[in-house]
Amino acid sequence: MSLSHLCEWLASTRGSIALHESLYMYPLVESVHVLTLCLFVGLAATLDLRLLGLTLRRVPMSEVAARLLPFMACGFAVMIATGSLLFYAIPVRSFHNVFFRLKMIMLVLAGVNAWVFHGGVYRRVFDWDLDPIAPKSARIGGALSLLLWAMIIVSGRMIAYNWFDCDKPQPAIIMWTAGCDAYPR
Amino acid sequence: MMMSLLPFFQWCEASALGNAIRTSPWAFAVIESIHLLGLAAIGGAVLVVDLRLLGLGLRRQSVRELAREAHPWLVGSLVVMLSTGAALFMSESIKCYYSTPFRVKMTSLLLALLFTFTVRRRVAMADATTVRPRWQRLVALISLALWFGVGASGRWIGFSG
Numbered sequence: 001m002s003l004s005h006l007c008e009w010l011a012s013t014r015g016s017i018a019l020h021e022s023l024y025m026y027p028l029v030e031s032v033h034v035l036t037l038c039l040f041v042g043l044a045a046t047l048d049l050r051l052l053g054l055t056l057r058r059v060p061m062s063e064v065a066a067r068l069l070p071f072m073a074c075g076f077a078v079m080i081a082t083g084s085l086l087f088y089a090i091p092v093r094s095f096h097n098v099f100f101r102l103k104m105i106m107l108v109l110a111g112v113n114a115w116v117f118h119g120g121v122y123r124r125v126f127d128w129d130l131d132p133i134a135p136k137s138a139r140i141g142g143a144l145s146l147l148l149w150a151m152i153i154v155s156g157r158m159i160a161y162n163w164f165d166c167d168k169p170q171p172a173i174i175m176w177t178a179g180c181d182a183y184p185r
Numbered sequence: 186m187m188m189s190l191l192p193f194f195q196w197c198e199a200s201a202l203g204n205a206i207r208t209s210p211w212a213f214a215v216i217e218s219i220h221l222l223g224l225a226a227i228g229g230a231v232l233v234v235d236l237r238l239l240g241l242g243l244r245r246q247s248v249r250e251l252a253r254e255a256h257p258w259l260v261g262s263l264v265v266m267l268s269t270g271a272a273l274f275m276s277e278s279i280k281c282y283y284s285t286p287f288r289v290k291m292t293s294l295l296l297a298l299l300f301t302f303t304v305r306r307r308v309a310m311a312d313a314t315t316v317r318p319r320w321q322r323l324v325a326l327i328s329l330a331l332w333f334g335v336g337a338s339g340r341w342i343g344f345s346g
Contacts, residue, residue, distance in 0.1 A: 031340045037221070038228020038336070046229045055254050059246055067243045071236065153225060154218040161214055 004182040007091035019089040026089055033082035040075030041149050043068045051142030053133030060129045065122075096166045098178045099158040106155065110148040117141035190282070197278035206276035213276055220269040224336065226262035230255045231301075231332055234309060238325035240318060248321065252309035259301075286341035293334035300331055 001009075010016055019025055049055040050064045087094050094100045121138045128135050134142070164174045166183035175181065197203055206212045236242035237251050274281055281287040308316050308324045 027341070027344045031337055034221070034224075034340055035333070035336050037225045038232060041225035042227075042229030042232055044229075045225060046233055049258075055258065056243075056246075056251075058250070059243065063245065064243065067245075068233075071232075071242065149225070150222055153221050157218050157221055158214060163210070 002182060004092070004095060004179065004184070007095040008184055010088065010091040016088050016091065019085065026086075029082050029085050029089075033079060033086060036075050036078045036082065037153065040072055040079055041153065043072045043075065044149060045146060047072075048142035048146045051134040051138050053139075057132035061131075061134060062125050062129050065125075092184060093165065094159065096178045096180060096183045097159050098164045098174060099155045099161075101177065103152055103155040103159070106148050106152045110145065110152065113141060113144045113148060117145075194278040194282040197275050200275055202272065203275035203278065206272060213273065216269050216272050220266060220273060223262045223265035223269060226258060227266060227332075230259040230262055231328065234305075235325040235328050238309070238321040238328075240322070247313055248309050249311075249313070252306070281342070284342055284345055286338045286345055290335055290338040290342065293331055293338060297328070297331035297335055300327060 011020075019029070046055065047064060047068060050057075050059070050061060056064055117138065121135060121141065128138070133139070162168075164170060164178060166175075166178055166180035170178070170180060206216065233242060234248070234252050234255050237244065237246070237248050243251060305324050305328050308321060
Protein backbone atom coordinates (compact mmCIF):
# COMPACT_ATOMS: atom_id res chain seq x y z
CA MET A 1 0.00 0.00 0.00
CA SER A 2 1.50 3.30 -1.05
CA LEU A 3 1.36 6.45 1.07
CA SER A 4 -1.02 7.95 -1.46
CA HIS A 5 -3.40 4.99 -1.03
CA LEU A 6 -3.07 5.30 2.73
CA CYS A 7 -4.19 8.94 2.42
CA GLU A 8 -7.15 7.89 0.26
CA TRP A 9 -8.17 5.38 2.90
CA LEU A 10 -7.75 8.02 5.62
CA ALA A 11 -9.95 10.42 3.64
CA SER A 12 -12.70 7.79 3.52
CA THR A 13 -12.91 7.38 7.30
CA ARG A 14 -15.86 8.88 9.14
CA GLY A 15 -13.78 11.14 11.36
CA SER A 16 -11.93 12.64 8.41
CA ILE A 17 -15.14 13.35 6.51
CA ALA A 18 -16.81 14.80 9.62
CA LEU A 19 -13.90 17.14 10.31
CA HIS A 20 -13.60 18.14 6.66
CA GLU A 21 -17.28 18.97 6.39
CA SER A 22 -17.74 20.53 9.83
CA LEU A 23 -18.80 24.16 9.90
CA TYR A 24 -16.84 25.19 13.00
CA MET A 25 -14.48 22.38 14.05
CA TYR A 26 -12.08 22.71 11.13
CA PRO A 27 -11.67 26.52 11.39
CA LEU A 28 -11.38 26.15 15.17
CA VAL A 29 -8.60 23.56 14.92
CA GLU A 30 -6.83 25.70 12.34
CA SER A 31 -7.09 28.80 14.54
CA VAL A 32 -5.58 26.92 17.49
CA HIS A 33 -2.82 25.66 15.18
CA VAL A 34 -2.00 29.20 14.00
CA LEU A 35 -2.25 30.95 17.38
CA THR A 36 -0.04 28.34 19.08
CA LEU A 37 2.71 29.75 16.85
CA CYS A 38 3.03 32.50 19.45
CA LEU A 39 3.69 30.01 22.22
CA PHE A 40 6.00 27.62 20.39
CA VAL A 41 7.79 29.61 17.67
CA GLY A 42 7.66 32.85 19.68
CA LEU A 43 9.51 31.30 22.62
CA ALA A 44 11.81 29.22 20.38
CA ALA A 45 12.77 32.45 18.62
CA THR A 46 13.51 34.06 22.01
CA LEU A 47 15.91 31.17 22.71
CA ASP A 48 17.51 31.49 19.26
CA LEU A 49 17.91 35.25 19.66
CA ARG A 50 19.59 34.70 23.04
CA LEU A 51 22.09 32.37 21.32
CA LEU A 52 22.79 35.10 18.77
CA GLY A 53 23.24 37.65 21.56
CA LEU A 54 20.29 39.73 20.39
CA THR A 55 18.21 39.56 23.58
CA LEU A 56 18.50 38.62 27.28
CA ARG A 57 22.30 38.80 27.08
CA ARG A 58 22.64 39.02 30.86
CA VAL A 59 20.52 35.93 31.54
CA PRO A 60 22.43 32.60 31.62
CA MET A 61 21.69 30.52 28.51
CA SER A 62 20.84 27.41 30.55
CA GLU A 63 18.32 29.44 32.53
CA VAL A 64 16.54 30.77 29.42
CA ALA A 65 16.40 27.23 28.03
CA ALA A 66 15.23 25.53 31.24
CA ARG A 67 12.57 28.14 32.05
CA LEU A 68 11.09 28.41 28.57
CA LEU A 69 11.35 24.78 27.46
CA PRO A 70 8.26 23.52 29.37
CA PHE A 71 6.08 26.14 27.64
CA MET A 72 7.65 25.39 24.27
CA ALA A 73 6.99 21.69 24.81
CA CYS A 74 3.31 22.42 25.53
CA GLY A 75 3.10 24.58 22.43
CA PHE A 76 4.82 21.95 20.31
CA ALA A 77 2.44 19.23 21.52
CA VAL A 78 -0.59 21.38 20.60
CA MET A 79 0.91 22.22 17.19
CA ILE A 80 1.54 18.54 16.39
CA ALA A 81 -1.91 17.49 17.59
CA THR A 82 -3.81 20.20 15.70
CA GLY A 83 -1.54 19.85 12.66
CA SER A 84 -2.25 16.12 12.55
CA LEU A 85 -5.98 16.81 12.74
CA LEU A 86 -5.72 19.29 9.85
CA PHE A 87 -3.92 16.64 7.78
CA TYR A 88 -6.49 14.04 8.84
CA ALA A 89 -9.30 16.28 7.53
CA ILE A 90 -7.69 16.75 4.07
CA PRO A 91 -5.17 13.93 3.61
CA VAL A 92 -5.00 13.38 -0.17
CA ARG A 93 -4.70 17.00 -1.24
CA SER A 94 -2.18 17.72 1.54
CA PHE A 95 -0.03 14.73 0.65
CA HIS A 96 0.13 15.87 -2.99
CA ASN A 97 0.81 19.51 -2.11
CA VAL A 98 4.35 20.80 -2.76
CA PHE A 99 4.22 23.24 0.16
CA PHE A 100 3.07 20.52 2.55
CA ARG A 101 5.98 18.34 1.41
CA LEU A 102 8.42 21.23 1.77
CA LYS A 103 7.05 21.92 5.25
CA MET A 104 7.52 18.30 6.34
CA ILE A 105 11.13 18.28 5.06
CA MET A 106 11.84 21.55 6.94
CA LEU A 107 10.24 20.09 10.09
CA VAL A 108 12.59 17.10 9.94
CA LEU A 109 15.56 19.42 9.36
CA ALA A 110 14.51 21.59 12.32
CA GLY A 111 14.33 18.43 14.44
CA VAL A 112 17.81 17.34 13.31
CA ASN A 113 19.13 20.84 14.02
CA ALA A 114 17.70 20.79 17.57
CA TRP A 115 19.08 17.28 18.12
CA VAL A 116 22.57 18.26 16.95
CA PHE A 117 22.45 21.38 19.15
CA HIS A 118 21.38 19.56 22.30
CA GLY A 119 23.72 16.60 21.73
CA GLY A 120 26.66 18.84 20.83
CA VAL A 121 27.49 22.36 21.92
CA TYR A 122 24.65 22.56 24.48
CA ARG A 123 26.21 19.70 26.50
CA ARG A 124 29.03 22.09 27.34
CA VAL A 125 26.64 24.98 28.06
CA PHE A 126 28.21 25.63 31.47
CA ASP A 127 31.44 26.63 29.73
CA TRP A 128 29.65 29.47 27.92
CA ASP A 129 26.51 29.95 30.02
CA LEU A 130 27.26 33.57 30.91
CA ASP A 131 28.72 34.64 27.55
CA PRO A 132 26.49 37.35 26.10
CA ILE A 133 26.99 35.76 22.68
CA ALA A 134 27.12 31.96 22.36
CA PRO A 135 30.00 30.11 20.62
CA LYS A 136 29.92 29.89 16.85
CA SER A 137 28.42 26.39 16.52
CA ALA A 138 25.60 27.39 18.89
CA ARG A 139 25.00 30.60 16.92
CA ILE A 140 24.78 28.59 13.71
CA GLY A 141 22.22 26.32 15.39
CA GLY A 142 20.20 29.34 16.50
CA ALA A 143 20.28 31.01 13.10
CA LEU A 144 19.34 27.74 11.35
CA SER A 145 16.45 27.27 13.75
CA LEU A 146 15.12 30.80 13.02
CA LEU A 147 15.44 30.25 9.27
CA LEU A 148 13.83 26.80 9.30
CA TRP A 149 10.88 27.85 11.45
CA ALA A 150 10.30 30.91 9.26
CA MET A 151 10.22 28.62 6.22
CA ILE A 152 7.88 26.21 8.02
CA ILE A 153 5.46 29.06 8.79
CA VAL A 154 5.54 30.42 5.23
CA SER A 155 5.21 27.03 3.52
CA GLY A 156 2.48 26.10 6.00
CA ARG A 157 0.50 29.18 5.02
CA MET A 158 1.02 28.46 1.32
CA ILE A 159 -0.57 24.99 1.60
CA ALA A 160 -3.92 26.80 1.41
CA TYR A 161 -3.22 28.09 -2.12
CA ASN A 162 -4.03 25.80 -5.04
CA TRP A 163 -1.47 27.14 -7.56
CA PHE A 164 0.37 23.82 -7.79
CA ASP A 165 -2.47 21.35 -7.13
CA CYS A 166 -2.44 18.08 -9.05
CA ASP A 167 -6.02 18.49 -10.28
CA LYS A 168 -4.91 20.95 -12.95
CA PRO A 169 -2.15 20.90 -15.57
CA GLN A 170 1.30 21.43 -14.00
CA PRO A 171 4.87 21.63 -15.30
CA ALA A 172 6.96 18.45 -15.05
CA ILE A 173 8.89 19.66 -12.01
CA ILE A 174 5.65 20.12 -10.02
CA MET A 175 4.22 16.82 -11.30
CA TRP A 176 7.32 15.12 -9.93
CA THR A 177 7.70 16.96 -6.60
CA ALA A 178 3.97 16.71 -5.78
CA GLY A 179 3.82 13.08 -6.91
CA CYS A 180 0.92 13.88 -9.25
CA ASP A 181 1.19 10.52 -11.06
CA ALA A 182 -0.19 8.82 -7.95
CA TYR A 183 -2.91 11.46 -7.44
CA PRO A 184 -6.38 9.81 -7.57
CA ARG A 185 -8.37 10.91 -10.65
CA MET B 186 -20.86 56.36 13.14
CA MET B 187 -19.55 53.38 11.16
CA MET B 188 -21.66 54.49 8.16
CA SER B 189 -19.55 57.60 7.77
CA LEU B 190 -16.47 55.43 7.38
CA LEU B 191 -17.71 53.64 4.24
CA PRO B 192 -16.25 56.22 1.80
CA PHE B 193 -12.86 55.78 3.46
CA PHE B 194 -13.05 51.99 3.06
CA GLN B 195 -14.09 52.46 -0.58
CA TRP B 196 -11.17 54.79 -1.15
CA CYS B 197 -8.78 52.19 0.35
CA GLU B 198 -10.22 49.45 -1.86
CA ALA B 199 -9.80 51.63 -4.98
CA SER B 200 -6.28 52.79 -4.09
CA ALA B 201 -3.31 51.90 -6.27
CA LEU B 202 -1.81 49.73 -3.52
CA GLY B 203 -5.07 47.88 -2.91
CA ASN B 204 -5.47 47.30 -6.63
CA ALA B 205 -1.91 46.11 -7.09
CA ILE B 206 -2.19 43.54 -4.28
CA ARG B 207 -5.62 42.37 -5.46
CA THR B 208 -4.58 41.81 -9.06
CA SER B 209 -1.27 40.14 -8.26
CA PRO B 210 -1.53 36.33 -8.01
CA TRP B 211 0.99 36.07 -5.18
CA ALA B 212 1.27 39.46 -3.39
CA PHE B 213 -1.50 38.74 -0.86
CA ALA B 214 0.03 35.35 0.01
CA VAL B 215 3.51 36.83 0.48
CA ILE B 216 2.31 39.76 2.63
CA GLU B 217 0.14 37.40 4.66
CA SER B 218 3.16 35.14 5.30
CA ILE B 219 5.17 38.09 6.61
CA HIS B 220 2.16 39.01 8.77
CA LEU B 221 2.33 35.46 10.23
CA LEU B 222 6.08 35.69 10.88
CA GLY B 223 5.34 38.91 12.77
CA LEU B 224 2.69 37.00 14.75
CA ALA B 225 5.28 34.51 16.01
CA ALA B 226 7.67 37.33 16.93
CA ILE B 227 5.08 39.43 18.75
CA GLY B 228 3.86 36.29 20.50
CA GLY B 229 7.32 35.70 21.96
CA ALA B 230 7.79 39.34 22.97
CA VAL B 231 4.40 39.50 24.75
CA LEU B 232 4.56 36.03 26.32
CA VAL B 233 8.00 36.35 27.92
CA VAL B 234 6.78 39.36 29.93
CA ASP B 235 3.22 38.16 30.60
CA LEU B 236 4.44 34.75 31.78
CA ARG B 237 6.81 36.52 34.16
CA LEU B 238 3.97 38.74 35.45
CA LEU B 239 2.07 35.51 36.14
CA GLY B 240 5.07 34.24 38.14
CA LEU B 241 6.06 31.77 35.39
CA GLY B 242 8.90 31.43 32.92
CA LEU B 243 12.05 33.49 33.63
CA ARG B 244 11.22 33.97 37.31
CA ARG B 245 14.72 34.82 38.47
CA GLN B 246 14.84 37.97 36.35
CA SER B 247 12.94 41.07 37.33
CA VAL B 248 9.83 42.00 35.35
CA ARG B 249 11.48 45.31 34.52
CA GLU B 250 14.56 43.66 33.00
CA LEU B 251 12.45 41.32 30.86
CA ALA B 252 10.15 44.14 29.77
CA ARG B 253 13.16 46.21 28.75
CA GLU B 254 14.67 43.31 26.76
CA ALA B 255 11.38 42.49 25.07
CA HIS B 256 10.48 46.10 24.23
CA PRO B 257 12.45 46.55 20.97
CA TRP B 258 11.14 43.18 19.72
CA LEU B 259 7.59 44.13 20.65
CA VAL B 260 7.81 47.46 18.84
CA GLY B 261 9.65 45.94 15.86
CA SER B 262 7.13 43.14 15.37
CA LEU B 263 4.27 45.63 15.83
CA VAL B 264 5.67 47.73 12.98
CA VAL B 265 5.78 44.62 10.77
CA MET B 266 2.27 43.55 11.83
CA LEU B 267 0.69 46.97 11.34
CA SER B 268 2.30 47.67 7.96
CA THR B 269 1.57 44.23 6.47
CA GLY B 270 -1.88 44.29 8.07
CA ALA B 271 -2.62 47.68 6.50
CA ALA B 272 -1.53 46.37 3.08
CA LEU B 273 -3.77 43.29 3.41
CA PHE B 274 -6.63 45.57 4.48
CA MET B 275 -6.19 47.84 1.45
CA SER B 276 -6.65 44.86 -0.87
CA GLU B 277 -10.04 43.90 0.60
CA SER B 278 -11.35 46.94 2.49
CA ILE B 279 -14.99 46.56 1.45
CA LYS B 280 -15.04 42.95 2.65
CA CYS B 281 -13.53 44.15 5.94
CA TYR B 282 -16.15 46.89 6.25
CA TYR B 283 -18.91 44.29 6.36
CA SER B 284 -16.93 41.75 8.42
CA THR B 285 -17.82 41.36 12.10
CA PRO B 286 -14.51 39.61 12.93
CA PHE B 287 -12.67 42.59 11.40
CA ARG B 288 -14.53 45.04 13.65
CA VAL B 289 -13.85 42.84 16.68
CA LYS B 290 -10.18 42.67 15.69
CA MET B 291 -9.80 46.45 15.31
CA THR B 292 -11.53 47.06 18.64
CA SER B 293 -9.35 44.49 20.45
CA LEU B 294 -6.25 45.86 18.72
CA LEU B 295 -6.98 49.39 19.86
CA LEU B 296 -7.61 48.22 23.42
CA ALA B 297 -4.53 45.95 23.40
CA LEU B 298 -2.27 48.78 22.19
CA LEU B 299 -3.69 51.24 24.71
CA PHE B 300 -3.38 48.75 27.56
CA THR B 301 0.12 47.60 26.57
CA PHE B 302 1.63 51.06 26.33
CA THR B 303 -0.07 52.52 29.39
CA VAL B 304 -1.07 50.20 32.25
CA ARG B 305 1.07 47.17 31.35
CA ARG B 306 4.15 49.26 30.67
CA ARG B 307 3.82 51.13 33.96
CA VAL B 308 3.31 47.93 35.95
CA ALA B 309 6.21 46.17 34.17
CA MET B 310 8.61 49.07 34.66
CA ALA B 311 7.58 49.74 38.28
CA ASP B 312 9.72 48.75 41.23
CA ALA B 313 8.95 45.10 41.95
CA THR B 314 8.09 45.83 45.56
CA THR B 315 5.44 48.45 44.78
CA VAL B 316 3.10 46.24 42.70
CA ARG B 317 1.35 43.35 44.35
CA PRO B 318 1.63 39.95 42.58
CA ARG B 319 -2.16 39.86 42.35
CA TRP B 320 -2.15 43.04 40.24
CA GLN B 321 0.72 41.76 38.12
CA ARG B 322 -1.25 38.60 37.39
CA LEU B 323 -4.36 40.60 36.52
CA VAL B 324 -2.41 42.81 34.12
CA ALA B 325 -0.90 39.72 32.44
CA LEU B 326 -4.31 38.07 32.07
CA ILE B 327 -5.87 41.20 30.55
CA SER B 328 -2.93 41.56 28.15
CA LEU B 329 -3.12 37.91 27.10
CA ALA B 330 -6.91 38.10 26.67
CA LEU B 331 -6.73 41.25 24.53
CA TRP B 332 -3.94 39.94 22.27
CA PHE B 333 -5.69 36.59 22.00
CA GLY B 334 -8.79 38.47 20.89
CA VAL B 335 -6.79 40.24 18.18
CA GLY B 336 -5.28 36.98 16.91
CA ALA B 337 -8.42 34.86 17.04
CA SER B 338 -10.70 37.43 15.39
CA GLY B 339 -7.94 38.13 12.85
CA ARG B 340 -7.87 34.48 11.82
CA TRP B 341 -11.66 34.53 11.63
CA ILE B 342 -11.73 37.32 9.02
CA GLY B 343 -10.53 34.71 6.53
CA PHE B 344 -13.22 32.21 7.45
CA SER B 345 -16.17 34.57 7.08
CA GLY B 346 -17.31 35.91 3.75
